[in-house]
Amino acid sequence: MTIDKILDAKGLACPMPIVKTRKAMNELNSGQVLEIHTTDKGAKNDLSAWAKSGGHELIKIDEENDVLKFWIKKG
Amino acid sequence: MTVYAMTSKEVTKKVFNKESLFILDVRNESDFQDWKIEGENFEYLNIPYFELLDGVKEILYNIPTDKDVLVVCAKEGSSVMVAELLSEEGLTVSYLQGGMKAWSEHLELVKVGDLKGGGEVYQFVRIGKGCLSYMIVSKGEAAIIDATRMTDIYLEFADSIGANITHVFDTHLHADHISGGRVIAEKTNATYWLPPKDATEVTFEYQPLEGGNNVIIGDTSINIHALYSPGHTIGSTSFVVDEKFLLSGDILFIDSIGRPDLAGMAEDWVADLRESLYNRYRELSDELMVLPAHFMIIEELNADGSVSERLATLFAKNHGLNIEDENEFRKLVTENLPPQPNAYQEIRETNMGKMNPDVEKQREMEIGPNRCAVRK
Numbered sequence: 003m004t005i006d007k008i009l010d011a012k013g014l015a016c017p018m019p020i021v022k023t024r025k026a027m028n029e030l031n032s033g034q035v036l037e038i039h040t041t042d043k044g045a046k047n048d049l050s051a052w053a054k055s056g057g058h059e060l061i062k063i064d065e066e067n068d069v070l071k072f073w074i075k076k077g
Numbered sequence: 078m079t080v081y082a083m084t085s086k087e088v089t090k091k092v093f094n095k096e097s098l099f100i101l102d103v104r105n106e107s108d109f110q111d112w113k114i115e116g117e118n119f120e121y122l123n124i125p126y127f128e129l130l131d132g133v134k135e136i137l138y139n140i141p142t143d144k145d146v147l148v149v150c151a152k153e154g155s156s157v158m159v160a161e162l163l164s165e166e167g168l169t170v171s172y173l174q175g176g177m178k179a180w181s182e183h184l185e186l187v188k189v190g191d192l193k194g195g196g197e198v199y200q201f202v203r204i205g206k207g208c209l210s211y212m213i214v215s216k217g218e219a220a221i222i223d224a225t226r227m228t229d230i231y232l233e234f235a236d237s238i239g240a241n242i243t244h245v246f247d248t249h250l251h252a253d254h255i256s257g258g259r260v261i262a263e264k265t266n267a268t269y270w271l272p273p274k275d276a277t278e279v280t281f282e283y284q285p286l287e288g289g290n291n292v293i294i295g296d297t298s299i300n301i302h303a304l305y306s307p308g309h310t311i312g313s314t315s316f317v318v319d320e321k322f323l324l325s326g327d328i329l330f331i332d333s334i335g336r337p338d339l340a341g342m343a344e345d346w347v348a349d350l351r352e353s354l355y356n357r358y359r360e361l362s363d364e365l366m367v368l369p370a371h372f373m374i375i376e377e378l379n380a381d382g383s384v385s386e387r388l389a390t391l392f393a394k395n396h397g398l399n400i401e402d403e404n405e406f407r408k409l410v411t412e413n414l415p416p417q418p419n420a421y422q423e424i425r426e427t428n429m430g431k432m433n434p435d436v437e438k439q440r441e442m443e444i445g446p447n448r449c450a451v452r453k
Contacts, residue, residue: 015152016126016150016151017126017127017155017158047105047107052125055127
């Protein structure tokens with residue numbers, strides 16, 4: 003998997019992780035992959051639902067040391 | 078227009094008074110479907126906040142202008158954002174202070190009755206989660222039953238009425254919420270009672286609570302009589318207080334009965350549940366006021382917000398107490414059960430002392446409704 007951009011949203015509370023993700027996504031082209039790091043537990047359901055509603059593909063979610071990592075391919 | 082913060086206490090008042098409220102819940106759809114603020118005259122619109130980042134113009138026509146509007150999210154942040162967007166469009170709205178996190182933790186205190194020789198019984202209604210706990214007060218002494226983890230509420234209330242907490246009970250090992258019993262007992266040097274059959278794996282000292290135990294609160298004989306009533310858990314114990322109140326734990330609720338499956342023993346415990354409900358409870362006085370450990374639906378609340386009913390009324394009206402056929406009963410309580418409470422295994426282990434999660438983790442574990450009952 004090629005990662006085109008990494009977004010560090012650690013320490014940010016809802017709604018900021020998604021606000022930032024959305025902004026970062028706007029700067030990518032269709033098919034490119036964004037990696038997101040967040041410590042907001044709520045982001046798990048929210049980012050999944052957001053990606054789906056925006057037509058993006060959530061490729062993978064990972065959790066290590068309380069940091070949630072997401073990989074989303076722009077639709 | 079102005080954006081107001083509405084507290085959980087204010088929302089609770091609207092629930093109790095059956096006021097109308099329009100709730101714009103901006104959490105994602107699955108979280109909303111799973112658990113929301115319930116009120117008899119509440120209306121709902123669920124639109125996730127992340128669909129409103131470009132503005133709220135598209136939903137303006139769906140928001141009424143003739144009633145109070147409350148924007149709700151998980152922890153507050155997103156609801157403030159959406160409330161401000163609505164305000165910029167000219168609407169006057171509120172957001173829920175502290176979000177669903179605060180809603181889950183709010184306890185409303187309601188007095189449910191007096192004791193014969195002087196003294197009171199108080200109910201703490203955890204409105205967002207449907208958990209009920211109790212304080213029995215007599216002559217400067219207090220007992221607490223099925224405390225939540227918001228222990229300060231009980232300690233401060235006991236302090237405010239000049240009562241010493243001398244006994245703390247859990248009717249059973251809870252699977253839907255983290256008990257505050259042990260913490261309260263440690264802070265007050267009170268005796269912590271647990272049914273021994275539920276406590277076989279606990280890692281701390283406790284006083285074994287068994288059928289026939291009598292505990293005196295205050296200097297008059299306010300009797301707390303323990304009644305072994307297995308079924309929801311193998312150790313489940315009810316209390317008859319002052320020959321007037323029946324604290325039924327998770328065995329009998331107002332409009333439903335306990336589920337026997339949360340420790341993975343549904344088939345084994347069905348017979349116990351039936352024995353407790355259909356035989357042991359039948360031997361008790363019809364006039365007892367039933368005070369359960371949960372409510373499931375908002376219709377179970379009385380006009381003053383309390384949850385209680387005469388045992389005779391429950392024998393007549395509660396579907397779970399009126400199933401003649403044993404096989405039908407078995408089916409009701411073992412098949413097609415609602416989903417289990419969130420993180421119920423972790424909650425059980427925490428209540429046994431095997432896990433010690435921090436407060437943030439505890440909050441997360443308790444997200445959602447209690448789901449301790451089976452209803453028709």
